[in-house]
Amino acid sequence: MYKLDESLGYKLFQGSRLMTNRLNQYFRLKGYPITHEQWQVLSRLFDRDGQTQQSLASLNERDEPSVSRLVANMERSGLIERRPHPTDKRINLVFLSEQSKRLQDEYTAIAEQTIQDASSGIDPDVFAECLRTLDQIRRNLS
Amino acid sequence: MYKLDESLGYKLFQGSRLMTNRLNQYFRLKGYPITHEQWQVLSRLFDRDGQTQQSLASLNERDEPSVSRLVANMERSGLIERRPHPTDKRINLVFLSEQSKRLQDEYTAIAEQTIQDASSGIDPDVFAECLRTLDQIRRNLS
DNA sequence: GATATGTACTTGCGCCGACAAGTTCTTTCC
DNA sequence: GGAAAGAACTTGTCGGCGCAAGTACATATC
Numbered sequence: 001m002y003k004l005d006e007s008l009g010y011k012l013f014q015g016s017r018l019m020t021n022r023l024n025q026y027f028r029l030k031g032y033p034i035t036h037e038q039w040q041v042l043s044r045l046f047d048r049d050g051q052t053q054q055s056l057a058s059l060n061e062r063d064e065p066s067v068s069r070l071v072a073n074m075e076r077s078g079l080i081e082r083r084p085h086p087t088d089k090r091i092n093l094v095f096l097s098e099q100s101k102r103l104q105d106e107y108t109a110i111a112e113q114t115i116q117d118a119s120s121g122i123d124p125d126v127f128a129e130c131l132r133t134l135d136q137i138r139r140n141l142s
Numbered sequence: 143m144y145k146l147d148e149s150l151g152y153k154l155f156q157g158s159r160l161m162t163n164r165l166n167q168y169f170r171l172k173g174y175p176i177t178h179e180q181w182q183v184l185s186r187l188f189d190r191d192g193q194t195q196q197s198l199a200s201l202n203e204r205d206e207p208s209v210s211r212l213v214a215n216m217e218r219s220g221l222i223e224r225r226p227h228p229t230d231k232r233i234n235l236v237f238l239s240e241q242s243k244r245l246q247d248e249y250t251a252i253a254e255q256t257i258q259d260a261s262s263g264i265d266p267d268v269f270a271e272c273l274r275t276l277d278q279i280r281r282n283l284s
Numbered sequence: 285g286a287t288a289t290g291t292a293c294t295t296g297c298g299c300c301g302a303c304a305a306g307t308t309c310t311t312t313c314c
Numbered sequence: 315g316g317a318a319a320g321a322a323c324t325t326g327t328c329g330g331c332g333c334a335a336g337t338a339c340a341t342a343t344c
Contacts, residue, residue, distance in 0.1 A: 002250045004185040008257050008269075009161040009178075011276040014203060016158035018283040019151040021302080036151075037330065043146040054292060061156060066331055068294055073329070090292040090339050108144045115150050118279045127150075130275040133268055134153040137260045141160040163332080179300065196322060208301055210324060215299075232309050232322040 008137075019118055026110045032103065038074055039107060041067075042096070045080065046104050050093045052085075061142075154279075161260055168252045174245065180216055181249060183209075187222065187238045188246050194233050203284075 004010050020036040027034050034042070044051065044059050051059075057067040071094055074080045079100050085091035119127055146152050162178040169176050176184070186193065186201050193201075199209040213236055216222045221242050227233035261269055 002185075002254065004182065004189070006273075007253065008260060008273065009158075009165065009253070010182070011273060011280070012154060012158040012161055013178075015276050015279045015283075016151075016154040017203075017301085018280060019154055022283055023151065024302085035329065036155075040146065040152070043144075047146070052292075061159075063332060064293065065295080065333080068292095070330075072294090085292095088292085088340070092293075111149065111151070112144065118150060118282050120282055122275055122278055126271060126275055129268060130272045131148075131150065131153060133264055133272040134157050136264055137157045138153070138160060140260050140262055141157075141164055159331090166332085177299070194322075205302065206323065207303080207325080210322095212300075214324090227322095230310070230322085234323075 012137075015118075019114060022117060023111065023114045026114060027107075030106070030110065032107065032110075033077070034079065034107075037070055038079060039111065041070060041074065041094075042079065042100055042104075042107065043111075045094065045096045045100075046108075050095050052091050052093060054091075056094065150279075157260075161256060164259060165253065165256045168256060169249075172248070172252065174249065174252075175219070176221065176249075179212055180221060181253065183212060183216065183236075184221065184238070184242055184246075184249065185253075187236065187242075188250075192235045192237050194227075194235060196233075198236065 023036045023039065027036075027039070040060050041056055044056055053064065053067045053071060056062075056071070057064050060067075062070075071080060071082065071092075075082055078097055080094050080097055082092040082094055085093055122130075165178045165181065169178075169181070182202050183198055186198055195206065195209045195213060198204075198213070199206050202209075204212075213222060213224065213234075217224055220239055222236050222239055224234040224236055227235055264272075
């Protein structure tokens with residue numbers, strides 16, 4: 001007998017939504033009006049500024065249209081700016097705004113706090129093995 | 143140094159999205175035009191038919207407006223129907239359509255196939271512990 | 285060097301999510 | 315029994331996703 005509450009997909013889905021909701025709420029409460037999707041993009045840019053939208057889509061395993069509209073919103077909010085590629089006119093390069101660069105540490109602290117909230121009371125070894133299992137799931141479905 | 147790819151939230155998010163995408167694709171490929179959110183509602187109704195929208199929202203930890211529009215869409219597609227509560231005029235009771243009842247087994251098989259896909263090559267004990275860890279995360283954030 | 289193929293990105297569509305605000309109906313409480 | 319509080323649901327707004335189709339540009343091919 002199939003039970004939704006006991007299924008892997010449902011547990012993942014609920015866990016994911018609870019974490020992203022909490023992250024969104026922290027950002028909002030602390031006065032940083034960004035979403036968790038936007039945070040993912042910013043995080044990629046903190047790692048390497050000036051990427052193409054294609055690159056961001058690939059890293060975050062999202063499709064091109066999603067990234068297109070996401071960065072368009074982020075540009076309107078002043079989180080990033082898009083600059084044309086010097087030689088290839090098809091390409092937009094996405095750069096952090098000065099404001100976003102200044103807020104990197106605060107954003108990161110909020111993300112880490114969310115993980116703290118979620119993982120409290122879990123044995124570190126068990127937690128690490130769970131992360132490895134999640135990696136395996138990702139490989140299985142990619 | 144914070145790394146998005148190594149963070150719990152991101153792994154959960156990606157795992158969840160990969161699973162729900164695959165489930166959506168299976169449904170579409172097999173000619174059942176339902177989404178994974180609709181499947182969650184159907185699954186609750188298979189468990190107990192004739193629930194209120196409030197009850198569905200609570201079980202799936204979603205807010206009322208989401209359920210309201212979700213079931214409105216599902217009613218338009220003939221997946222469910224809403225009937226007024228016999229005495230309390232505020233309440234809609236949500237019932238499975240005959241078609242949905244017939245398809246329960248097929249839907250369930252697809253959901254189970256998706257879990258199979260995701261969990262292949264994972265030791266059963268490790269998998270079970272991962273599920274328990276996900277439960278703990280859910281409790282921590284609820 | 286013109287045509288075909290491919291790449292980066294955008295737009296349109298339908299669906300979903302969270303929050304805020306509003307409507308209708310029920311219950312409570314004085 | 316009338317006002318206040320609460321419950322169930324809907325509507326509006328904005329952000330986001332996935333797919334399909336379209337545009338503009340670059341590269342390959344002959």
